[in-house]
Amino acid sequence: MSNLLDNLWVEKYRPKTLKDVVLPDSYNAFFQECIDNKSIPNLLFFGGPGCGKSTIARILIDHIIGTDKESRSFDLLSINGSSQNGIEVVRSIITDFIKMPVVSESKTKIIHIDEFDYMTQNAQAGLRNIMEEYSDRCRFIFTLNYKHKVIDPILSRTQSFEFANNISKEYILSLIKNILTNEGITEYNDDALNLYINKSYPDIRKIIQTIQSKVVNKELISNVVKINNTEEEILKNITSIAASIKDQNLVKINGHLKDIEKLLNENDIEYMNLYNRLFSNDNLSFSSKIIIGKYCNKHQDVLVPQMHFLCMIMELVEVSFKRSAMLK
Numbered sequence: 001m002s003n004l005l006d007n008l009w010v011e012k013y014r015p016k017t018l019k020d021v022v023l024p025d026s027y028n029a030f031f032q033e034c035i036d037n038k039s040i041p042n043l044l045f046f047g048g049p050g051c052g053k054s055t056i057a058r059i060l061i062d063h064i065i066g067t068d069k070e071s072r073s074f075d076l077l078s079i080n081g082s083s084q085n086g087i088e089v090v091r092s093i094i095t096d097f098i099k100m101p102v103v104s105e106s107k108t109k110i111i112h113i114d115e116f117d118y119m120t121q122n123a124q125a126g127l128r129n130i131m132e133e134y135s136d137r138c139r140f141i142f143t144l145n146y147k148h149k150v151i152d153p154i155l156s157r158t159q160s161f162e163f164a165n166n167i168s169k170e171y172i173l174s175l176i177k178n179i180l181t182n183e184g185i186t187e188y189n190d191d192a193l194n195l196y197i198n199k200s201y202p203d204i205r206k207i208i209q210t211i212q213s214k215v216v217n218k219e220l221i222s223n224v225v226k227i228n229n230t231e232e233e234i235l236k237n238i239t240s241i242a243a244s245i246k247d248q249n250l251v252k253i254n255g256h257l258k259d260i261e262k263l264l265n266e267n268d269i270e271y272m273n274l275y276n277r278l279f280s281n282d283n284l285s286f287s288s289k290i291i292i293g294k295y296c297n298k299h300q301d302v303l304v305p306q307m308h309f310l311c312m313i314m315e316l317v318e319v320s321f322k323r324s325a326m327l328k
């Protein structure tokens with residue numbers, strides 16, 4: 001398992017100290033004080049994927065609990081809230097863990113629940129009394145995407161930190177270049193790197209995973225010209241759909257939709273660039289741009305990007321048909 005993790009760039013190059021992470025000054029000062037004192041309050045980290053929540057949690061845990069196996073086996077409990085999310089987890093696993101003796105020098109146990117926003121309301125409610133009853137020996141770190149899914153009693157018992165996806169693309173480009181250099185990869189160009197960065201920005205984890213998957217024989221593979229041509233074909237089909245709507249030509253519309261679906265399924269697509277180009281199209285109505293913005297904002301959270309993009313096009317078609325009918 002360790003060899004496998006060592007080969008994954010997201011793990012190999014995960015920041016190990018605070019100075020390796022881009023944080024607001026106030027956050028950095030607070031977390032450094034926690035490390036210096038080997039003590040933390042109950043913490044709640046929320047924000048989008050790949051923005052550093054779990055990384056900061058790990059850094060704090062490593063400095064407070066330590067890295068030796070004995071301390072971690074007794075004093076650290078890691079739970080994935082997406083799979084262990086019911087009240088029984090609280091009543092058995094968490095309660096049993098807290099009652100075990102403390103081993104680490106910090107005299108503190110830490111329970112890290114990742115994807116905490118997936119835990120049920122009952123499970124969250126069950127944690128309230130536990131957090132107070134065992135406050136002398138246990139601290140919680142909750143990492144999650146959506147703060148509004150957390151009940152108020154938990155929010156009132158934690159100190160919350162929002163992790164914003166606002167790291168500049170220039171910083172990410174520099175980070176990726178350093179990784180490639182360390183891996184002995186010299187065959188690449190900035191256009192290829194920027195393509196993959198733009199595709200998954202601001203999710204740094206996903207960017208690193210994507211670029212590693214594109215490295216073959218110490219060379220970064222990317223057909224930038226092909227991707228740009230595919231993008232032009234998609235946009236041309238969307239423009240043709242708009243023209244076909246005016247003519248009420250359903251056969252042509254369906255044909256263009258099938259062409260777009262095929263292009264999305266068979267090619268590497270830079271979706272954010274497509275959304276931005278559509279939004280900037282002066283020929284599209286204001287109502288259409290609202291739809292584009294809605295789908296663009298949700299893009300990072302979807303499982304199947306091509307399906308999400310097709311749903312946007314279908315909604316654009318429906319709105320355009322209604323608008324065309326009103327103008328008659």
